[in-house]
Amino acid sequence: MAIELTDLALPSEVLTRIQERKQKLTAEDEFLIGKGGYTAEEADILEDALIALALGKNVLLKGPTGSGKTKLAETLSYLFSQPMHSVNCSVDLDAEALLGFKTIAEKNGKQGIEFVSGPVINAMKKGQLLYIDEINMAKPETLPILNGVLDYRKMITNPFTGEVVKGKETFGVIAAINEGYVGTVPLNEALKNRFVVIDVPYIQGESLRQVLKTQSQLQDEKLINQFVQLSGDLITQVSNGHISEEAASIRALLDTCDLALYMPPLRAIKRGIIEKLEDEREKAAIQNIAETLFE
Numbered sequence: 237m238a239i240e241l242t243d244l245a246l247p248s249e250v251l252t253r254i255q256e257r258k259q260k261l262t263a264e265d266e267f268l269i270g271k272g273g274y275t276a277e278e279a280d281i282l283e284d285a286l287i288a289l290a291l292g293k294n295v296l297l298k299g300p301t302g303s304g305k306t307k308l309a310e311t312l313s314y315l316f317s318q319p320m321h322s323v324n325c326s327v328d329l330d331a332e333a334l335l336g337f338k339t340i341a342e343k344n345g346k347q348g349i350e351f352v353s354g355p356v357i358n359a360m361k362k363g364q365l366l367y368i369d370e371i372n373m374a375k376p377e378t379l380p381i382l383n384g385v386l387d388y389r390k391m392i393t394n395p396f397t398g399e400v401v402k403g404k405e406t407f408g409v410i411a412a413i414n415e416g417y418v419g420t421v422p423l424n425e426a427l428k429n430r431f432v433v434i435d436v437p438y439i440q441g442e443s444l445r446q447v448l449k450t451q452s453q454l455q456d457e458k459l460i461n462q463f464v465q466l467s468g469d470l471i472t473q474v475s476n477g478h479i480s481e482e483a484a485s486i487r488a489l490l491d492t493c494d495l496a497l498y499m500p501p502l503r504a505i506k507r508g509i510i511e512k513l514e515d516e517r518e519k520a521a522i523q524n525i526a527e528t529l530f531e
């Protein structure tokens with residue numbers, strides 16, 4: 237069941253602020269609103285993110301791969317009924333991908349140069365949400381361009397047009413990082429300082445069971461419970477430092493559950509979880525855990 241604002245313990249002032257942000261939306265805007273569906277083990281993850289955004293703060297979701305950061309961002313967009321403009325960071329990310337680009341366009345039979353605005357400018361001007369995924373994948377020299385956007389000024393001088401753009405009151409930023417992951421760089425302190433940080437760990441137990449039931453095709457209760465147990469055991473091994481964190485990814489577990497509809501669970505675990513890892517000892521450790529649960 238999708239979480240609604242009324243399910244959360246939010247101060248009335250925050251609820252009022254959220255209501256006040258509601259805008260008249262075009263069909264295109266509606267398309268950009270997230271579908272919701274994040275299942276929280278602790279409601280305070282959602283509550284704190286909502287409070288921070290309602291107060292005009294930027295939110296940084298920090299957690300391992302496949303822990304539901306994007307799902308959480310989509311759920312925030314859903315709960316705010318606010319469209320979300322997304323940027324996916326990579327080493328190739330440049331100012332154009334963030335702000336937009338100039339192009340030649342025809343207007344009234346005449347050719348001219350036109351600026352096509354990108355996600356940052358769109359979200360600022362429309363007063364909507366901006367989601368910057370894998371922000372620590374970007375080259376450190378690209379991101380300072382956002383410093384003014386992310387502090388109280390909510391402002392940027394568009395280097396392509398010279399226009400000074402001021403973010404509307406309801407403009408908000410959610411970013412996600414996956415710390416320590418290959419290809420990432422530690423987030424610059426000045427940048428990190430501009431965010432309220434929310435940890436997004438892998439969910440476990442009953443909330444995980446709900447996610448597997450609603451998002452995987454597997455419906456066999458016994459098998460689902462065994463996969464929840466497997467995930468719990470993997471997380472214990474992660475905290476003991478025996479296997480790497482991504483082995484417990486919920487994304488990988490969902491793939492594994494889907495495969496287990498059509499093949500024996502041990503084979504599904506091999507394809508969905510074990511083969512993704514490089515280290516032979518880690519692979520053997522997970523194989524052992526799986527064998528004790530599924531044979």
Ligand SMILES: Nc1ncnc2c1ncn2[C@@H]1O[C@H](COP(=O)(O)OP(=O)(O)OP(=O)(O)O)[C@@H](O)[C@H]1O
Nearest residue numbers: 273274275301302303304305306307414439486487
């Ligand atoms: N707490 C959760 N509630 C609902 N769905 C979840 C949750 N955790 C993980 N998922 C599911 O797991 C999959 C991966 O989630 P998502 O893409 O949001 O992860 P992520 O943290 O953004 O990953 P990455 O860092 O690799 O981008 C999705 O199918 C998502 O629906």
